[in-house]
Amino acid sequence: MIDLWKVREHLVVSTRATAKRCAAAQRGGELTRVWRQVLLDTSCLAGLGHQWRVFELATVARAFAVQIVLGPRAVISHQTAALCHGVEVRDELMDVHVCDPRARGVGRMVLPRIQLPDFSAGIGIVPEARLLRHQTRLDPAWMREGPAGLRLVDPVTAAVQASMEQAPREGVIVVSGTLRQCAAFNRFSEKVETSRAREEEVRELLFRRLREAPGRRGVRKAMAVIAAADAACESVAERELLWILKAAGFREVRTQVVHVAGRKEYYVDFELPEHRIVVEFDGEGKRGRSVVEILRSYDREAIRQKDLEALGYIVLRAKGRELRSPELIVGEIVRRAGLSRPPRPVRPLGGR
Missing domain, CATH: 3.40.960.10 (VSR Endonuclease)
Structure with a gap:
């Protein structure tokens, strides 16, 4: 799981007073641009090793950058929020989702590629991604103030959003991971039946949140995805x-x-x-x-x-x-x- 505090502490916001210093640090490879005036201290990428870990950290850094630029009314959502809550997603899911009632007419924007230092698993760059701004109005009860001040939807809402708007393959992956996390599924420390009972309680909560969600587009698919998801799957590949x-x-x-x-x-x-x-x-x-x-x-x-x-x-x-x-x-x-x-x-x- 990505340490949100660690990511936030390694973000730098360039201002008029610090613009020259930040530009020099970029040229030297100590900083890399995330979005607009938000930069990332590349030292936090050291030792991550695997590509998917680098992509995870880059996505979380982008989520912070989006909220810094757009302000607190923009709430991180969908599979981006699921990732920030510690749910594993496929490394192809690098787009950043945000619920922003002011987003009329500007639904999609491009987040630039992130240049990586030489020590970051030989990856070179994190490809550009989309910023998807949803006009959805959220019930305040569905929002959370996450670590380091990141505003995001709760895990149940994030899973329901993914089940409605993502392709079924990705939806099953996100919802299964959420079921596992929220139900604290563990066949090693207790009987499987005990974890299964909690899993079904969480699944019913997902169905209830789906009924409460605004809009009906994607509901039929979401119902099938939530029914198909399984907390016992231990990895993204198994899901x-x-x-x-x-x-x-x-x-x-x-x-x-x-x-x-x-x-x-x-x-x-x-x-x-x-x-x-x-x-x-x-x-x-x-x-x-x-x-x-x-x-x-x-x-x-x-x-x-x-x-x-x-x-x-x-x-x-x-x-x-x-x-x-x-x-x-x-x-x-x-x-x-x-x-x-x-x-x-x-x-x-x-x-x-």
Whole structure:
């Protein structure tokens, strides 16, 4: 989770009195422009390592810059607010959303690319993004004063906004992350059923907020997205795979289901009980870093697969690169399940 205080402390607002000093610092690489007169001290980018971490910090810095320039009546919203609340989003979602009742006629503006120093994971720049100003009037009860004075909508409102206005894939990712965070979902410290009960309470709150939201555009899609979201998905990639399976039309998709094989308990990422299929996601870094860790991981995986197959399940594995080709994942399930044709896609979820 990005430290909002850290980002705010590294922002500099250029004034007439400091313009020359700020310009010199930009030329030297100590400052980089975020938007208009707002600059970022590049030292806060050191040590982030991964591209998605850099993009997250850049998006949060842009959110602060937008509020500094537009003033307190502009409230950070949609998936930008979700990110500021600590919900992981795809690194492609770099646009900044803000609810601003004064935004008539100026709905979209461009946020410039951000030049990065040499030590920032070799990325070079953060591409330009859009500033999307929504004319939505918000109930004051839906707003929060976040850390470092950032005004933003609460997590529930942010998730509902994303479900209504984002593509279903992105909506499922944001809503699933919000469900997980708000329900404090944790299968390690308590029974899964306990977390599931809290998840359904939060889901009902999302539906209630959707009914209260102004405007009806995107409501049908939002209802499908909120119903499809799942707090048990532990990463953005797993939430993306969840969307693929549900949009494809598989009627029952269970997550984090426990199976007992002898004295061992296995929690599987996804289960399609109707077809006796288990889908496991192989995420980056899951196998460890050293050669020994990787070999041990492969050994555990082979034993796990044999035990699940002994219980009568077909075990499929999905990798991150396959998420960009959902038809390949769906086609493999259809083939291994022995289906004559794929299920009927769920159109509100973006199924074709």
